[in-house]
Amino acid sequence: MAVHQVETNIHQKVKVSIKQKKKKKFNYVPYVFLLPAIVLLLVFEYLPTINAFYYSFTEYHILSPAEWTGLQNYKMMMEDEKFWIALGNSMKYFVITVPMLITLPLFLAILVNRTIKGITLFRVIYYLPVVTAMVAVAIVWKYLYHPTGLINAALHGMGWDHANINWLLNKKTALPAVSMLEAWKAAGFYMLIYLAGLQTVSKELIEAAKIDGASKVRILWHVYLPQLRPVFAVTVVMATLGTVQMFTSIYVMTGGGPLDSTMSLPLYIYQKAFVEFDMGYATAMGMVLWLILMVLTIINYKLSRGGQSIQ
Amino acid sequence: MIKRPKTNWMKISKLALLYLLLIGVACIFIGPFLWLLSTAFKSNSQDVFSFPPSFIPKPAVIDHFIEAWTAIPFPRYLLNSFLLIIIMVPAHIFLTALTAYPLARMNFPGRNFIFYAIIATMFLPEEGKLVPLYIIVEKLGLVDSWWGLILPGLVGGFSIFLMRQSYLAIPKEIEEAAIIDGCGPFRVWWSIILPLTRPTLAALSVFAFISVWNSFMWPLIILKDDSLFPISLGLAYLSGTFGTDVKTMAAGVVISLVPVIIFYIAMQRHFVSGLQGSIKG
Numbered sequence: 001m002a003v004h005q006v007e008t009n010i011h012q013k014v015k016v017s018i019k020q021k022k023k024k025k026f027n028y029v030p031y032v033f034l035l036p037a038i039v040l041l042l043v044f045e046y047l048p049t050i051n052a053f054y055y056s057f058t059e060y061h062i063l064s065p066a067e068w069t070g071l072q073n074y075k076m077m078m079e080d081e082k083f084w085i086a087l088g089n090s091m092k093y094f095v096i097t098v099p100m101l102i103t104l105p106l107f108l109a110i111l112v113n114r115t116i117k118g119i120t121l122f123r124v125i126y127y128l129p130v131v132t133a134m135v136a137v138a139i140v141w142k143y144l145y146h147p148t149g150l151i152n153a154a155l156h157g158m159g160w161d162h163a164n165i166n167w168l169l170n171k172k173t174a175l176p177a178v179s180m181l182e183a184w185k186a187a188g189f190y191m192l193i194y195l196a197g198l199q200t201v202s203k204e205l206i207e208a209a210k211i212d213g214a215s216k217v218r219i220l221w222h223v224y225l226p227q228l229r230p231v232f233a234v235t236v237v238m239a240t241l242g243t244v245q246m247f248t249s250i251y252v253m254t255g256g257g258p259l260d261s262t263m264s265l266p267l268y269i270y271q272k273a274f275v276e277f278d279m280g281y282a283t284a285m286g287m288v289l290w291l292i293l294m295v296l297t298i299i300n301y302k303l304s305r306g307g308q309s310i311q
Numbered sequence: 312m313i314k315r316p317k318t319n320w321m322k323i324s325k326l327a328l329l330y331l332l333l334i335g336v337a338c339i340f341i342g343p344f345l346w347l348l349s350t351a352f353k354s355n356s357q358d359v360f361s362f363p364p365s366f367i368p369k370p371a372v373i374d375h376f377i378e379a380w381t382a383i384p385f386p387r388y389l390l391n392s393f394l395l396i397i398i399m400v401p402a403h404i405f406l407t408a409l410t411a412y413p414l415a416r417m418n419f420p421g422r423n424f425i426f427y428a429i430i431a432t433m434f435l436p437e438e439g440k441l442v443p444l445y446i447i448v449e450k451l452g453l454v455d456s457w458w459g460l461i462l463p464g465l466v467g468g469f470s471i472f473l474m475r476q477s478y479l480a481i482p483k484e485i486e487e488a489a490i491i492d493g494c495g496p497f498r499v500w501w502s503i504i505l506p507l508t509r510p511t512l513a514a515l516s517v518f519a520f521i522s523v524w525n526s527f528m529w530p531l532i533i534l535k536d537d538s539l540f541p542i543s544l545g546l547a548y549l550s551g552t553f554g555t556d557v558k559t560m561a562a563g564v565v566i567s568l569v570p571v572i573i574f575y576i577a578m579q580r581h582f583v584s585g586l587q588g589s590i591k592g
Contacts (some may be wrong), residue, residue: 029496030413037410037466042465045432048443124579127338131575133525135543137563139550140343148360150346248527266438272444274532283442290439
């Protein structure tokens with residue numbers, strides 16, 4: 001007993017002395033670890049974001065200093081026809097691409113979610129476009145969309161005789177054509193996300209459903225899909241952010257044409273800022289784009305959350 | 312006994328159908344690359360946009376590769392991209408690992424605040440800050456230089472988040488033992504803890520490699536001098552001037568794709584593990 005007490009006493013003393021040491025000496029070590037990243041993030045993330053609010057209320061051409069003009073830029077936006085076209089196009093990209101990116105990759109994931117010979121090879125091939133540069137594949141697809149290119153030839157092969165569409169020079173087809181490239185390039189990425197989700201689905205539930213005699217379609221609909229709900233939330237948010245920010249594919253394939261029919265908001269911002277050097281106006285549009293992304297993300301988040309609480 | 316061969320037949324034909332479907336879908340994803348490859352090898356006398364389309368170059372020539380390599384500054388662009396990777400990937404990994412360490416393993420005032428402030432940068436809009444970021448880089452005198460290209464992209468909230476998850480999975484005892492043995496905090500981090508996070512480091516490096524090789528928008532904005540261009544920017548620039556010369560352009564695109572595809576095939580298991588790690592996290 002006595003020995004034990006002495007021991008605990010020593011323990012307490014040691015503990016107290018450690019505490020005192022800690023109080024006396026300021027531990028600078030963690031801050032040394034953090035310093036480089038904090039400096040970089042302050043200068044290249046937080047400072048520009050704060051500046052963005054300011055610049056959006058100014059008239060600013062890079063050579064002369066920024067001049068406060070209040071809501072001028074935002075008023076100008078309301079009357080800028082091209083801004084509304086770009087905004088409308090971004091919404092069209094959203095409406096066409098996001099449903100494709102939510103459904104097709106799920107089909108791909110179900111297709112490759114099995115253990116048969118060579119399945120890894122197929123996964124590697126389906127994911128291949130994801131790792132390649134958008135610039136490179138956009139150049140390739142530009143040639144594929146040629147009036148006598150591979151895509152029209154494939155349509156011919158499927159028995160459509162009038163397939164000599166000039167996809168990228170036609171006002172009606174250019175935007176869906178660019179969307180197709182985006183979906184093709186990103187499909188493998190979302191496939192892997194779904195695949196990870198599918199592998200977490202409870203095996204017992206599937207077995208139980210099989211024993212109850214449920215068909216494969218019913219198992220997919222009633223067992224897999226409800227359990228994939230959190231994965232859907234992830235894919236919807238990522239696909240939304242990705243499509244509203246589309247830039248490179250459009251820049252390379254059409255440059256926004258024909259007649260602004262493929263112009264997206266990011267591309268218009270780029271042109272205003274770095275071709276016309278109208279920094280203030282471009283920043284104001286950037287703020288609007290940010291607001292749109294925030295609203296879309298919050299809606300998606302609420303929807304997926306709301307669904308969960310019902311369950 | 313009678314039933315058995317029948318079910319086998321069913322099984323085999325089902326499997327054959329499955330493979331047929333898998334191959335059909337694979338054609339959609341790999342077809343454009345095959346077309347590109349065959350185009351790059353076609354001679355000048357063969358029409359690229361013939362109907363019906365032909366995938367076999369008759370005869371196969373390497374003239375266009377030579378032209379892409381000599382007539383236009385392709386070697387320069389490739390070298391630039393390689394240099395950028397050699398600089399940026401290790402720097403990014405080092406800073407990410409350094410920053411995430413105290414956030415996961417040390418107790419200090421302001422830790423949570425700093426962590427959330429770093430995570431929040433993931434939600435700061437790229438487009439919203441693009442122009443002000445350019446202005447800052449311009450005021451620092453870094454426009455049209457690799458400093459301006461490299462510095463803004465060196466640290467990111469997402470990698471730090473992933474790295475922190477990886478540190479959190481390591482038992483505390485390992486560190487405590489090292490501290491009792493008299494290791495300083497940097498030694499503990501560098502030689503004890505960091506080697507244990509190797510899978511995450513590999514996954515982060517793979518993603519960093521791909522994103523540096525493929526980056527486009529920021530180089531486009533920040534670089535004017537074409538001797539500084541990375542390959543992605545060089546390609547876009549060439550497609551503007553050489554776009555009508557389909558075969559030479561195709562050869563150039565093939566050259567730009569080869570390093571990344573080799574890298575991808577060699578490292579493919581890290582892509583899956585990295586992605587799954589990010590979802591679980």
